[in-house]
Amino acid sequence: MRRAARCLAVLAGLLPAALPAPAFAEDVDLELVLAVDISGSVDHVEARLQRQGYLTALVDPQVVRVITSGERRRVAVTYMEWAGAHFQNVVADWTVVRDMATARAFAATIAEYPVSTERWTSISTAIDYALGLFRANPHRGARKVLDLSGDGRNNNGGPLAPARARALAAGVTINGLPIVNDRPNPWGLPPPKDLDRYYFERVIGGPGAFIVVARGFKSFGDAVKAKLVMEIAGAGFRPTVVARHGLARRRP
Numbered sequence: 039m040r041r042a043a044r045c046l047a048v049l050a051g052l053l054p055a056a057l058p059a060p061a062f063a064e065d066v067d068l069e070l071v072l073a074v075d076i077s078g079s080v081d082h083v084e085a086r087l088q089r090q091g092y093l094t095a096l097v098d099p100q101v102v103r104v105i106t107s108g109e110r111r112r113v114a115v116t117y118m119e120w121a122g123a124h125f126q127n128v129v130a131d132w133t134v135v136r137d138m139a140t141a142r143a144f145a146a147t148i149a150e151y152p153v154s155t156e157r158w159t160s161i162s163t164a165i166d167y168a169l170g171l172f173r174a175n176p177h178r179g180a181r182k183v184l185d186l187s188g189d190g191r192n193n194n195g196g197p198l199a200p201a202r203a204r205a206l207a208a209g210v211t212i213n214g215l216p217i218v219n220d221r222p223n224p225w226g227l228p229p230p231k232d233l234d235r236y237y238f239e240r241v242i243g244g245p246g247a248f249i250v251v252a253r254g255f256k257s258f259g260d261a262v263k264a265k266l267v268m269e270i271a272g273a274g275f276r277p278t279v280v281a282r283h284g285l286a287r288r289r290p
Contacts, residue, residue, distance in 0.1 A: 063176035064134050067108035068183060068270055070115045071168045075188035075217075077121040077159040084255040085153045088187070088217075091259035092117070096145045098263050102138050104270045112136035113270060114177035117148050118168065122158025123195030126167040132175050160195030161188065161241060165205050165212065172210060182208075183269050187215035187252075187262075191236055202243055211244030213269050215261060219254040246272065 072092065076085055095101055105113050117130040130147040134140065168184045184205060192198040205212055214237035234251045242249055248268065252261035 063178065064112065064114070065110055066112050066114045066134060066177050066179040067105075067110045068113040068181050069172060069175055069177060069179035070113055070269065071171055071184045072115065072117045073164050073168055073184060073186045074117070074119045075121070075159065075164075075186075075190070076119045076155050077157065077188070077190060079159070079190050080155055082153065082155060085155050087255040088258055089148070089153050091255075091262045093145045093149055094259050095263040095266050096135075096148075097138065097141050099138075101263060101266050101270070102135075102141050104267050105135055105141070106137065108270070109180075114175060114179060115144065116171055116175070117144075118164075118171065119154075120160070120164035120167065121156030123160040123163040124158075125156040126164060128171070132171075132177060134177060158194035159188065159190040159192060161186070161192040162198045162201035163195040165198075165201040166196075169205055169208055169210065172208070181272070182210045184210050184212045185215065185265065185269060186212060186241065187217065188237075189217040189219070189233070191233070198240060202241065206243050209244075211247050211269075212242050213247055213265065214238070214242045214249040215252055215265055216249060217252045217255060217258065 074088060074092065076088075080088065105111070112134050114132055114134050116128060116132045118126060118128050120126045129151045130144055133144045133147070135144055164186065165184065168186075172182055202212065216233045216237040218233050234249060237249050250261050250265040250268070252258045
């Protein structure tokens with residue numbers, strides 16, 4: 039269920055009219071939006087590493103096992119890429135994943151889409167766009183989670199705090215995957231300092247919200263897997279790799 043590239047930002051509240059919902063709906067354990075940062079600070083090599091991290095994690099046996107261990111034994115997931123306020127794009131539309139076959143089919147849809155990067159970083163617009171995706175989702179879950187990864191601070195579009203507040207008011211939990219490294223961006227500027235703290239204090243929120251820190255793009259795949267297992271399983275679950283390396287931090 040691929041959707042054509044959508045490169046114009048859509049104001050929150052208008053998106054459901056722009057995204058006609060599939061006719062068939064299911065009850066699921068979780069509605070999950072994977073929101074992936076492809077802003078200009080992510081070069082093409084890193085964008086490919088980031089994409090591959092999701093592709094590998096989505097078909098990992100542990101991830102699929104957690105998906106099939108819930109009450110309804112299935113989740114609804116969509117994959118979007120975002121940058122500045124001008125660019126939010128659904129790469130793979132809402133799909134119910136219930137076993138390895140459906141996980142592989144969802145990952146294959148993502149893999150078919152060209153890897154690209156865009157300018158600026160608008161976390162606020164990404165959150166508002168994701169809210170529209172939740173409203174357009176025909177499947178209904180016990181929980182709604184926005185899985186938001188990124189390597190920079192909000193520097194474009196509207197302010198972050200009101201967008202975050204709108205998500206929390208809508209019952210959406212925002213989890214974060216900040217990508218922390220010491221590599222200068224393509225313009226020679228240093229990476230943002232304390233990005234993990236920024237995500238913890240200003241981005242995530244909602245019941246059981248947490249961050250998992252990726253120490254650079256080469257470790258991104260392990261971080262994605264740990265994060266998916268935690269948010270699919272729900273509050274209180276910590277994969278061994280996260281507990282051992284201290285990469286996860288959950289709000290009290």
